[in-house]
Amino acid sequence: MTVSTDNLVVDIVRTLEKEGVPPDAYQLGREFDPEALARLLESGGDAVEVRLEVRGISLVATSHGVWVTDEPPSSQPECPNCGLPVAAVVQLVPAYHTAYPCGCHVEGDLLE
Structure with missing residues (x-):
C-alpha cells in the first residue's frame, strides 16, 4: 500500500479535529516530520506502527490509517x-x- 504524505497529513488533521484540536493550535512540521513518517510507513508495510502525540492526543499511524489511542507514547x-x-x-x-x-x-x- 502506498502511503502519501498528503493523505497522511489529512488523516492526522481530521483525527485531531474529531478530538477537538483546532488546526491553528499546532504545526505538524514542528511536532514530527510528515514526509519521514510517510516513508517509514511505506517502507515497513503492515509491520510498522508508529505512536506519536500531538497536543496531548496520542495517535497511532500505520499504512492503513491514523487513529486515537488511550495509550500514550513511551x-x-x-x-x-x-x-x-x-x-x-x-x-x-x-x-x-x-x-x-x-x-x-x-x-x-x-x-x-
Whole structure:
C-alpha cells in the first residue's frame, strides 16, 4: 500500500479535529516530520506502527490509517550528555552512535 504524505497529513488533521484540536493550535512540521513518517510507513508495510502525540492526543499511524489511542507514547530517554530527550540513535559507522536530535555521542544501546 502506498502511503502519501498528503493523505497522511489529512488523516492526522481530521483525527485531531474529531478530538477537538483546532488546526491553528499546532504545526505538524514542528511536532514530527510528515514526509519521514510517510516513508517509514511505506517502507515497513503492515509491520510498522508508529505512536506519536500531538497536543496531548496520542495517535497511532500505520499504512492503513491514523487513529486515537488511550495509550500514550513511551517516554523518550534523556541524552546522558546534555539531558535532552532522545528520539533516535543514528549509526553511520560501526563504532559511533549519535543521539537525535541533540547530536551527542552516545552508546548504541541507549534506546534498548
